[in-house]
Amino acid sequence: MVTSQQPYPFDDAWKASVDRSSFEWMAYCESASLVKRYIRTRLRDGKDAAVAEFEDTCELYGKNGAQGAARVARIREHFQLIWANEREAMKVKVLEEDALPKAA
Structure with missing residues (x-):
């Protein structure tokens, strides 16, 4: 696996x-x-259900033509970055x- 040499774009400084x-x-x-x-x-x-749910979401968003395709591409890219850098904190x-x- 090749790791990117790019800094994480969503670091604490960016968030601030x-x-x-x-x-x-x-x-x-x-x-x-x-x-x-x-x-x-x-x-x-389980993992299979999580992957299926994510793919179903991407498929739904992708139905909005070129704009939907661009949204899905962005989501997939950001998902991978966030997963690689923030998943433990998010868990x-x-x-x-x-x-x-x-709340009731």
Whole structure:
């Protein structure tokens, strides 16, 4: 496996400085949310179910023509970056969130 020499684009400095209403932030949040959903599904139902759910989501988003295809490409790229760099921290967050009592 070849590892990229590029710095992680979504590091703490970026998160501290990015405009929270920008497209870049929203795109990051969308992919981060999908990573958390993947982790949650993987823990509950296994890797195959998590992969299938992610692929179903990408297929659904991809149905919106060229714009959908671009969105899916971006999601896949960001997902891989986030997975490689933040998955352990996100897994901790998922486990914490799932341990919290649910509001009525």
